[in-house]
Amino acid sequence: MTFMLQIYCKNKNLSKEFEEGTSLFEIYQGFDLNMPYGPVSARVNNKVEDLNFKVYYNKDVEFLDITSASGMRTYVRSLCFILTKAVSELYPNGNILLEHPVSKGYFCKLCIDRTIGLDDVIRIKQRMQEIIKADLPFIRHEKHTDEIIRLFKERGMDDKVKLLETSGQLYSCYQQLGDTIDSYYGSLVPSTGYIRLFDIVKYYDGLLLRIPNRKNPDKLEEVVKQEKMLDVFQEYHRWNEILGISTVGDLNQACNRGMATDLINVSEALQEKKIVRIADEITNRNENGQRVKLVLISGPSSSGKTTFSKRLSIQLMTNGLRPYPISLDDYFVNREDTPLDENGQHDFESLYALDLPFFEAQLKALLAGEEVELPRFNFNIGKREPSGKKLRIDDNMILILEGIHALNPALTPNIPAANKYKIYVSALTTILLDNHNYIPTTDNRLLRRIIRDYKYRSHSAEATINRWPSVRAGEEKWIFPYQEYADAMFNSALIFELAVLKDHVEPVLRKVPNNSPAYSEAHRLLRFLSHFVPVQDEELPPTSLLREFLGGSSFVY
Structure with missing residues (x-):
C-alpha cells in the first residue's frame, strides 16, 4: 500500500501530495520549480538537508540556491571535496589544508614537501574540472563511529580520527566521491556537475579557492588584497603550532588530558604579549617630531573591541601615557537628521548618522592643544547637548576612540597621519574542525553575541539570529572595506574559546522554536x-x- 504525504513548498506557497520515500530533488521537480542557480539543498521543517534526503512524513520544504548563506555553504563544502579529491589523486603523498576565508575566497595550504608552482595550480584546476565534468555523485554513508575511525586510520587521516574519537557519538557519517572518502559536516550537492563556477589561483605561499558572488552567481567574487589579514591568520597558526593544536580533535584530546588550564594561560599570555607590542609601538612612534595622540579602534560586532581598548589603555599607562576614551555615540546628529535606509528606517549604522564636521572640528582643536567642551548625546530625546566636561590634551594624554567607523578615512580626513594609530580588532578563528573543514570566523562572533544579548540585553537567540544578516550587511558596507588601512590587526579569538562558549550558548540555542526561521541556524x-x-x-x-560576553570581568562596561 502506498502512503501519500502532504508537502508544503515555501518557494511556491503551495501544497502537493507525494509518495512516502520521495527525495527532495524529486519533490523539487514535482513542484516544477525553475531556480536558475539551484537548488543545492533545502530546508525541511527548518533543518537544512541535501537533495538526496528522502521524506517519510508531512513536511514544509524550502529549496535553497547559492544566493542564500546556507546554500553557499553547501556549494563551498562540495567544491572543497572536489579540491581534496584532485589533490589526493595528483599528490598521493601530499595533503591540503583548507585554512581560512580571506580575500573573498578560501586560503589553502598545499603540503607537498616543496614550493608550489604555477604548473601545480594548472594541474589541480584541470583535474577539478575533469571531476566536475564527470558529474560524479556525492554518496553519504552513516555507520558505527568505530567503523569510520578504522576506515580513516587506514588512510592516515589522523585529524578526522581525533575528532571522531572525542565526539562521543555512537554513529557518524562520512562522504564518498568516486574512490575518495572524506567527511564534511553539513549538506553537499547531489553530484559534482552542480558546481558551475570556481577558480583556483596561486596566492602567496598557498592557493586561493575562488567562489561565485552570492548576489551575482554568474561571476566570481573579486579577489580583494588582504595581506595584513593573511599575516594575522598565519601568525596565529604559528601560535597554534607552539601549543601543538591545529584542529578541534587536537584541542579535545588536550582537554581530556587535563591541559585546559595550561591552554588558557598560554593563550591569554600570547594575546597580552600582542597588546604590549601594540602599546609599545604607539608610545614609541614619532614622525617628524609628532607623536600619536589619537588611537582609532574598529572591528565588527562582538569582536571584543571594548575589552581590547581597556587592556590597551592599561599597557599605555604602564608606558607613562594617560589614555582618555572618546565615544563616537556622543557625536550623532539629532534624530530627525539621521539618514534613512532602504526601508525608510533610521540608519544608525551609517557614517552619516554622525556629525562629521563637528567631530573633526573638536578633534583638530584638541590636537592643537585647545580646550573643548565634549558633547553628550541624549538618547531619550534624540538630541546632542553639552556635557559640561571640558578637555585639553597635555603631553602625556592620548585619546582612545572605539567605533565601527574608526578606520573610515572620511571620519578623520584632515587629521595628520602622524597623530593617528589605527587598529582593527576581530575574532579570527584559526583552529580547524579538521584539515578539510574550516570554522567560519562569523560563527565565533555570532555565538559571542548570542550569549551577550541573552545575558545583558534580554534578547533571545532567535532575535539575535534574525538580526544577524542586517548586522553583517552593515559590516560589509562600513567596516570590512577599511580593515587593511589599519596600522595593527588584533585577533581577539582564543584557541580554547568555542569549548568555553559551548555550555553557555547551547541552552540558549535550544530555546529557539522549531517553527522559527532562526531554527535552521540554531x-x-x-x-x-x-x-x-x-x-x-x-x-x-x-x-x-571572553569576560566581556560571559561576565565576571574586572572591567566596567
Whole structure:
C-alpha cells in the first residue's frame, strides 16, 4: 500500500501530495520549480538537508540556491571535496589544508614537501574540472563511529580520527566521491556537475579557492588584497603550532588530558604579549617630531573591541601615557537628521548618522592643544547637548576612540597621519574542525553575541539570529572595506574559546522554536558545537576578552 504525504513548498506557497520515500530533488521537480542557480539543498521543517534526503512524513520544504548563506555553504563544502579529491589523486603523498576565508575566497595550504608552482595550480584546476565534468555523485554513508575511525586510520587521516574519537557519538557519517572518502559536516550537492563556477589561483605561499558572488552567481567574487589579514591568520597558526593544536580533535584530546588550564594561560599570555607590542609601538612612534595622540579602534560586532581598548589603555599607562576614551555615540546628529535606509528606517549604522564636521572640528582643536567642551548625546530625546566636561590634551594624554567607523578615512580626513594609530580588532578563528573543514570566523562572533544579548540585553537567540544578516550587511558596507588601512590587526579569538562558549550558548540555542526561521541556524550551530569537549570558565582571568560576553570581568562596561 502506498502512503501519500502532504508537502508544503515555501518557494511556491503551495501544497502537493507525494509518495512516502520521495527525495527532495524529486519533490523539487514535482513542484516544477525553475531556480536558475539551484537548488543545492533545502530546508525541511527548518533543518537544512541535501537533495538526496528522502521524506517519510508531512513536511514544509524550502529549496535553497547559492544566493542564500546556507546554500553557499553547501556549494563551498562540495567544491572543497572536489579540491581534496584532485589533490589526493595528483599528490598521493601530499595533503591540503583548507585554512581560512580571506580575500573573498578560501586560503589553502598545499603540503607537498616543496614550493608550489604555477604548473601545480594548472594541474589541480584541470583535474577539478575533469571531476566536475564527470558529474560524479556525492554518496553519504552513516555507520558505527568505530567503523569510520578504522576506515580513516587506514588512510592516515589522523585529524578526522581525533575528532571522531572525542565526539562521543555512537554513529557518524562520512562522504564518498568516486574512490575518495572524506567527511564534511553539513549538506553537499547531489553530484559534482552542480558546481558551475570556481577558480583556483596561486596566492602567496598557498592557493586561493575562488567562489561565485552570492548576489551575482554568474561571476566570481573579486579577489580583494588582504595581506595584513593573511599575516594575522598565519601568525596565529604559528601560535597554534607552539601549543601543538591545529584542529578541534587536537584541542579535545588536550582537554581530556587535563591541559585546559595550561591552554588558557598560554593563550591569554600570547594575546597580552600582542597588546604590549601594540602599546609599545604607539608610545614609541614619532614622525617628524609628532607623536600619536589619537588611537582609532574598529572591528565588527562582538569582536571584543571594548575589552581590547581597556587592556590597551592599561599597557599605555604602564608606558607613562594617560589614555582618555572618546565615544563616537556622543557625536550623532539629532534624530530627525539621521539618514534613512532602504526601508525608510533610521540608519544608525551609517557614517552619516554622525556629525562629521563637528567631530573633526573638536578633534583638530584638541590636537592643537585647545580646550573643548565634549558633547553628550541624549538618547531619550534624540538630541546632542553639552556635557559640561571640558578637555585639553597635555603631553602625556592620548585619546582612545572605539567605533565601527574608526578606520573610515572620511571620519578623520584632515587629521595628520602622524597623530593617528589605527587598529582593527576581530575574532579570527584559526583552529580547524579538521584539515578539510574550516570554522567560519562569523560563527565565533555570532555565538559571542548570542550569549551577550541573552545575558545583558534580554534578547533571545532567535532575535539575535534574525538580526544577524542586517548586522553583517552593515559590516560589509562600513567596516570590512577599511580593515587593511589599519596600522595593527588584533585577533581577539582564543584557541580554547568555542569549548568555553559551548555550555553557555547551547541552552540558549535550544530555546529557539522549531517553527522559527532562526531554527535552521540554531540547529546548525548546535551541531557544530557538538564536536567540542566543553571547558569550564573558572580558570579564565577577569581581564580575558571572553569576560566581556560571559561576565565576571574586572572591567566596567
